Amino acid sequence: MTMLSSNTRTKALHWLGKQLSNQNNPASWLDPLLSEINPMLVQAYTPARVQQVIRETEDTKTFVLKPAGRWQGFEAGQHVNICTDVEGVRRTRTFSLSSSPRLWKAQGEITLTIKRLPGGLVTNWMHDHLETGDVIGLGEAFGDFLIPEPARPVLYIAGGSGITPVLSQLETMAARDYNAPVTLLYFVRTENDVIAGEKLRALAARYPALTLTIIATHETPDPRFLTGSDLDGIPGLKGRQVYLCGPKGLMDLANNLLSERGIREDQIHSTFFAPPAPARLEGDTGGNVTFTNSDVQVSSEGDANLLEIAEAAGLTPQYGCRMGICHQCSCRKTSGTVINRLTGEVSGPGEENVQLCISVPQGPVSVDV
Numbered sequence: 001m002t003m004l005s006s007n008t009r010t011k012a013l014h015w016l017g018k019q020l021s022n023q024n025n026p027a028s029w030l031d032p033l034l035s036e037i038n039p040m041l042v043q044a045y046t047p048a049r050v051q052q053v054i055r056e057t058e059d060t061k062t063f064v065l066k067p068a069g070r071w072q073g074f075e076a077g078q079h080v081n082i083c084t085d086v087e088g089v090r091r092t093r094t095f096s097l098s099s100s101p102r103l104w105k106a107q108g109e110i111t112l113t114i115k116r117l118p119g120g121l122v123t124n125w126m127h128d129h130l131e132t133g134d135v136i137g138l139g140e141a142f143g144d145f146l147i148p149e150p151a152r153p154v155l156y157i158a159g160g161s162g163i164t165p166v167l168s169q170l171e172t173m174a175a176r177d178y179n180a181p182v183t184l185l186y187f188v189r190t191e192n193d194v195i196a197g198e199k200l201r202a203l204a205a206r207y208p209a210l211t212l213t214i215i216a217t218h219e220t221p222d223p224r225f226l227t228g229s230d231l232d233g234i235p236g237l238k239g240r241q242v243y244l245c246g247p248k249g250l251m252d253l254a255n256n257l258l259s260e261r262g263i264r265e266d267q268i269h270s271t272f273f274a275p276p277a278p279a280r281l282e283g284d285t286g287g288n289v290t291f292t293n294s295d296v297q298v299s300s301e302g303d304a305n306l307l308e309i310a311e312a313a314g315l316t317p318q319y320g321c322r323m324g325i326c327h328q329c330s331c332r333k334t335s336g337t338v339i340n341r342l343t344g345e346v347s348g349p350g351e352e353n354v355q356l357c358i359s360v361p362q363g364p365v366s367v368d369v
Ligand code: FES
Pocket: 318, 319, 320, 321, 322, 323, 324, 325, 326, 327, 328, 329, 330, 355, 356, 357, 358
């Protein structure tokens, strides 16, 4: 056995004391050790073990996950960030939960239904490598795409993998016997692209309030998209809460047709899988950006957001969705004005939290990155 000199012992004890007193971020030194012993003990995120992988369609799989007991649960329609190492680099992405909260309460399980995206680093890795028994990291659930309470008539317009939060909500409504008419118009390219078709049909059979229509857009030479008459055929359309989830083309079309029919903006609830159209930004944009924690200063032009500017400067701030929904990129702006890229809203000049991925500088800005 090698004896440590008293100097080395003192240094080692000093190091250990420092780590033990590092209460701000104990995970930074403890997690690598814990992940070797048992990945379900890691502290920086909630570990979730893959229980099962179900193939839904050619390019969509459902991952059944069992999060560690400290995960706090979710409401139907919410999102979650997952993190995993892909080729040695930690990646974070945002997905909707596709199962009902009841499954989590009863069995401690949740599901994510994920479509392979062309060129999608994480979705492709999950499809090709994530297997039963593997562990990924899970953030707490977030989002306000929630079932209306008290019960009100609802119209869902979903496209492709946009069905996932709707599945969670319909399961919840059926189990609670949600007492109002519910209509789902579900658009897919072809019959083979229907996700959870059996589950949807079974839901419609046991939950009489639900009217289910599945529309394949590309089964005929002329694509068949959402039309005004699809909407005009829905009883009591004007009194419905409308939930949109799907590709941008479908969301834009639905928004136009709904507004032509007098549906107010406050009746429409959207969640999106691709960045929505940016707002028109008034005035000059761009300016000098100081990333104070990194001691980096750069100048920016045009409508680049703070996340893009930081990355172009070689920094690696945390992010998830890159479209303003997950708040993973939130950080403190200590001075300067930014424009919200989604709403066009202009911030005050002082200290506040901003989301880097949707904040465009207008003049000099300092942020804690
Ligand atoms: S990365 Fe999700 S809000 Fe910015």
